Each structure stands twice: as structure tokens, then as C-alpha cells.
Amino acid sequence: MQTKSGWAPARGVQVLGAERVGGRWLISVVGRQEAGSCPACGERSTLRHGWYIQHLQDLPVQGAVMTVKLRMSRWRCRNAECERLTFAEPLPDIAAPHAHRTRRTAELVELFGHGVGGRPGERLMKRLGMPASDDTILRQLKRQVAARSAKTAIRVAGIDDWSWRKGCGYGTIVVNLERREVVDVLPNRSAAGTANWLSKHPEVEIVSRDRCGLYAQGAREGASHARQVADRFHLLQNLRETIETQLTRADRSTGRALLPTSDGEDESGAAIACSPRGQREVAEHRHLARQAQRLSRQTIFDRIRALHDARVTACDIARKTGFGRRSITKWLRLIAPCGATRRRAKAMLAGRLPGLSVASLGGRLRPWPRSVPRDQTPRLHRQFLPPGAAPGEVARRQRQCAASGAQIAKDRRAVLAAMTEPWSNGQTEGQITKLKLVKRQMYGRAKLDLLQARLIGAA
Template sequence: MRRLQELPIQGVPATLEIRSGRWKCRNEQCARETFAETLAIALPSARKTRRVGELVRLFGHAAGGRVSERLLTRLGMPVSDNAILRQLKSHVRKQRKTEPLRAIAIDDWSWRKGFRYGTIVVDLERRTVADVLKTRSAHGTAEWLKEHPEIEFVSRDRCGLYAQGIRKGAPSARQVADRFHLMQNLRENIEREMTSVSRGAGRPRLPAVAGDRHEVVRRQSRLSRQALFVNAKRMHAAGRTFGDIAVEIGADRRTIAKWVTLDDPPDRQRSTIKPSSPLYFHEFLERRWAAGDRSGRRLFHDVRNRGYIGSFSHLERLLATWREGAPGLTPSPPPQPPPAKVEPLGETQAIDPATGWQISPMVAASLCMKPTPTLTPSEAAKVGALKEASPSFVVMRRLAMRFRGLLQGANPGKLDRFLHDARRSGVSSMQQFARTLVRDIQAVRNAITEPWSSGQAEGQINRLKALKRAMYGRASIELLRARMLPLEPNEHEK
């Protein structure tokens, strides 16, 4: 007798009781003595019919474990959340991809931002997820690509790990740089240039003051704190309690209790150095520097292995002071003179005519990338102010419009001329952008000629993030993969 869970009847759970035959084998050499009769409506050893199992998998794939458990119970098909997820993962493990992959997009996603990353692979032709990998590495990417030698196109961002993995695992595949990331890299370079041109951007114009503005602010803060200290001492001498003084001057009661025992206000203590600061590894870096190791990238790799969680640019700022011959450190050999750079003349602060505030580098970079027909009247006024104040902005906007036209067209022959003009533009950020394009020139050419991009991968990553957060961050790679991959239709649906 087999009992199988069947679809409910008018919302009432239903169970099929089926009496099946069992046959005995008369062959004494046979490993099995009896054989049970197979059923067309259920798998062997299953406790649900095929169509109930299909519904359970669909609910689990779309809504997860606990939500599906509540919904199925309300519909008259009670199943535990663990059983739902177990059946979903088992079904995905048994799936076999038969369709060959021709064009894919590959990108990373974060288990924990800044610490651990995984990889997602998207089938661009079928617009579905092809696979989800646990790690982000060149070796893992190469191994996966070796299992799919039929791949012809791989769209990726500017990550060097994926470029290296594609060269190792699929050397015959054509790499396509994502056009969105190319434009984003250009915008970042423009913003960096505008930041160097106009310091203190985004702040309103202030009356001219003698000395550094930040020093003025710090001095005013010290004077204000000194006044609070004097008032606290005076009120305590008049017999006021610590609580009354704290309420009146807006300080903590324990701070008042400490101040009344001192003659002068204490200096502010420096915050504890954390692993995000290169100074946390100062002794190690100083030993390596004294030993003659001056490579920023190599030192960055070494301190990362020792727990450094800061950025490369933060470390480079520290090393720059050492290269300039900071006291107590052995100065590095004098660097070779950089290529001659024509500094743009006449750079002044660009003021928004509508507000009187200085236009920030972020806004300037965004406007520099925007075509003239799409500008609003206020944006057009800002662009006009930027052109009048900054000759560099004029050069960068002209090059940005040319690069946008290159990506929208299908003529890679104009790319060489663009790179030549960018290198001779006299703007350091555009020269840097041209150098990065040259290092990945073939992928950039393919971005101009091929229709593929990583837009689908970005959309699937948003979906993955939503699933991961809905599962409270406790999802394993197996469950994430089961919910991201498309479910194959059942046999009766094909």
C-alpha cells in the first residue's frame, strides 16, 4: 500500500492510497528478490504525486522555504520548509544543461561587500542565469570556461581577474568590454580632473579669510570648547551640581566631573588606528621600505594578506610622503621625469548662475557626459559656466562626446584617432583613460562592433541581492544557485 499526497479537493488535503503489486524473482542469481510495481503518477519512493512535487518546486523556487510553507498549507498541501528547499536543491542538482552556450556575461556579486565575492554567469541569448559560482578568481573562471568550450563571446566589466581567467579558460572566445563600464570609467576620470582643478568644490562662496579655511574652523571649535570649560568651572564654583551644569551647557555629566578637576581643557584624543588605515601596519611597511621594496602594488598585496582592509589609494598617499623624503625614512631614488604635460591655463571656479554656488566635480562630470539635446535649461546654463571657467572641461566634453559616438556607432577605425587625440589633449585624466583603453584595446574594439553587454548580468545581480537579503544572509551557495537557475519544465509540460 502506497500513500501519496495529491492535489487538494476544494482546499481539503487529499491522499491517494494505492495498492500496488510486488513481484518475486525466481532467479536465484538475481541480486533483488522482489520487484515493486512502478506508478506513472509518482517517482519511486516518493510520497507525493508528480504534479504535487512540481508545484512544491515552483513555490520554493519563487518564494523560498517559509513563505512557500505558509502558502501551500493555506492551499491544502502542507509541506515543511525544509522539505521544500530539499526537493528544490535535489531537482536542480539533477538538471543537465543540454543547450550550448554561445554568448555569456560574467560579473561579480558580494557575499559581504569589501571582503568576499562570488561570480554570476548569464546566458545572453536566452536571458537566463547559466551558473552561480562561490568565488571570484581567475582560476575558478578559467576552470568553468574549460567545461564550456563552445562559448564564442564573453561580456565583462573592466575587472582584470575575469580577463585573465577568460584568456586561460577560453582563449578562442572574444572578450567584449561592457559599454556602461567604459562610460563610467570615463566619467570617473573627468570627475577626478575637475576635483584637481577646483579644490573645495560643492561649497558656497565664502568671504575671504586669512589662512586655511579648515584651520579657521578648527580654531573656532577650540575657542568654543574653551568657553564651555570656563563656564563649567564658574558654575561649579558657584555651587551648581554636575547635572545642572551638564543640562545648561549641553555636555555630558561625566565630562563636567572631569573638567572641574583640571586647570585647562584637555586635548582631544586621537582615534584608535584601525586596520583600514595604513598606519596600522606602519612598522611592517617601514621595514619593507628600508629593505628597498618601493612598489606600491606589491606592498598593498602584502598588507592585505596581513589584514589591511583599506584602499590602494589610501596606502599610496602614505607612500607618496615617503617618496618625497619624509623625516626619519630613507628617501627613494629620484623618479624619472614624467612626460611633458601642457597645463591648461585660465582655470577658475565654475559658479552655478542660478544658485551662486560652485559646481561640484560630480555634477560637472555628469554634465560633461550628457549630450547637448538632452540638457535642460538649467543644465545648459551650468555647462556654459563650466566652459567659461575651465578650458579642461571644454577639452574633456569634446572627447567624451566623441567616445559616446564611437560606442553607439559600429566603426572601430575611429578609435585609434580618438586615443591619439586623448593622449595629446594635455589633460592628465584623459591621458590616463587612453592608457587604460590601450591595455584592453581588443575588448574595447569588440564593444564597438558587437551587440553584447553586461546589462543582463547587472539585472540578475539585483535579483540575487533581493533573494539573499530575503533569506537573511543565511543562504548557502547551493540554495542561491537553485533559486537563481531557471527550472526546467516537467515532462508533461514539454
């Protein structure tokens, strides 16, 4: 046996030697303290009662497993009134009481647990010379998470829902938006559950949530002092969809043509005529390609309709044509093939709203809700109404617009906060993507405690 003083796992201990035993390294270490303080009464004692030996798994050496054989003193308490007769020398730097591995190894076990979970973690750790069972990894993970979540303080909370299975059963995720980490995962999605969680965290000052009324109500009940911020992304998405619907010539939900279809072709023809000579051929090619695409879409649409008229089911049509069943069902609801209306609407939107930004949209948005209760046509609506739309269609679209405006007006303070506050639920959405990944890695077998352990405090 040869002394290697540089191998000490922490200060306060002396390495006696290192030896190779059956493919493993065994480091013998002894405590150097000459006295200890009783944890019960605090009395200092130099009266050694004996020794105790503890085996701890440590970081591997040359890829081989390393075990630290630790010989520590056991002291006798001198205080006659103390309930403890003897006490062990504590080693806060090396390992937790009754631990089987050193602190630095336990940290790695936790990191592997967070990163890859139980069984993959077990395989990786064995290969790296730190064998630990999947149960050990998960137990360590859950223990650390319980200790961490008890002392977490949160000022800005992002709240959103996630699904156990698509469309059935939802849970709630709470993210600390300042530290960009998951704080809690709740098993359900309800106003009461959210209010209950927030009431246990009175330090929350700002709640960023989606436009679902449940979380708004939960925040009002559980943290009435907190400022609510509507999610900017969903706000803009709803607004964009409303504007797009106003701009499209065929309503996406019904496929009703609002303007003659030849109008687009005329525009393309005019564009070709106006193009410079060099670009003329390119423009003509694009026009022909678009025409061919439209024709092919029409052919497919006609075929699907013919099969449907011949009482072929959507599943059989999907099998015959090679399209997805959902696409077939969607197409069967239309009376004309849905085309590039969305793209065209976007192009029109870009043309009419140059330099559209959140700030400028905020400016446009503010007068909008106020104008709705007076039943006036909102400025945005009047601006974007497609020319030549039928009078009934105008009224329908006005109602749509008014409904969107009323919804925004109802949530006005949170919507305005979304325009002025830097907080948004983008980070929460990102954490939900991670939650989904972790959930799928576990093949649907994980319960809530494990999901919490894998996500809470993960770096």
C-alpha cells in the same frame, strides 16, 4: 464511497473512490496494467507477486489537503538468471520512485522554493492546502538544481562579481545570456576559479565580462577559443566620467576651481537679458533660486569647516548638522562646496555631442587608442578641454586621458566587440540585483548551496 473517474492523477490508473477523512480528501487509485517489464533484465512478466500501497500528496481540492492512496502491482520476474525476484510497477507520469508527492505537486514545491524560500514557502503551502516543511522545500529545490545544472549547455556566458558583504568577500555569478538565467554561482572571485569553470564548459563561445582584468585573464586561460566582450555599460561609464572630468570647472575629487566662479553667474545674467519678455520672470526666478541654493551650500560648508577647525570630529559634526558622516568626510576633503558641476558637465556634454550613441562613440573611440602611444593629444581631449585651464592642469588632464586611452587600447579587441556584438552584461547585473535580494531575504544565514539552489534555473 462514490466513484469519480475524472479525479485520476494520471493515465494508466483507475479511481476507485474519494472520501473525506478528518478534513482531508483521500482518493483511492489502483494501477490497471496487466503486465510489467523487469527494470534489471527487461523481461516482460504477467505473474503478479502481490500489491504495494503508496500514499502521495496531490493538488488540494476545495482548499483541503488531498492524498492519493495508490495500489500498484508488484510483479515476479520470470527470468531465472535475473538478480531481481520481484519488481514494482513504475509510474513515471504520476511520481518519481520513492516520492511522497505527485510530480505536479513537487513542481509547485520547487516553484515556491525558488520564489520565496524555505519558511515563507512552508507558510504559504500550508495555507494553500499542500503542507510541506521548509526542509522539504529546500531539499526538493537543491535536488532539482543539481539535476538541471548537470545537463546545462551554455554558448554565451555573462560573468560578473557580487559581494557577500559590501567591500569584503566577493563571489562570481555566471549567466546564460541567451536564456537569461543564472547558470552557476561561484564562491570566490579569481582568475583561476573562472578559468576552471570555463574549462569545464568548452561549449562557451562568447564571454561577456566587466572591465576587471581578473575575468579577462580567467577567460583567456579557461576558454582561449572564446570571444571576449567588454561590458558596454561600464565602458561608456568610464568614458563618460573621463569626459566629464575634462569638462568640469572644479575637479570633483579635489574641488579645485579651474575657472572663476563668477563666470557661471555672468552666463545666467546674459541668459536672463536675452530671454523673451514672458519668460524673463521665470528665468530670473530660476537664477535667484540657484543663487540662494549656492549661498545656502556655502553657509553649510562654512559651518562644517568652522566646526572642523574647532577640532570637532566628523561624527559630532554629522550629529550637529544632521548630514551623513560620509557626506561630512567628503566635504572636509574639499576646499570649496561641491555644487552642480556634474549636472553642468552633462549639459555641456549634451551640447557638444549631439546625438551621442554607441555607434557614433565607437567611431570616435577607434582612432583614440591608436593616437595615445604616439603621445599626441587625443581628438576628444582637445575638443573638450575647458578654455582658460592652467597649463599644469592641461598636462594633468592629458595624462588622465592618456591613461584611459591606454587602458582601452590594452583591452582593444573586447572593447571593439562591445561595439559590434549584441551581448552585454546588463542581464548579468540584473541577476546580481536578484541575488542581492535573495541573499538579504535569508538574513545572511544562507550558504553557497542554498544561494545556488534559489538562483540557478529560477524562472
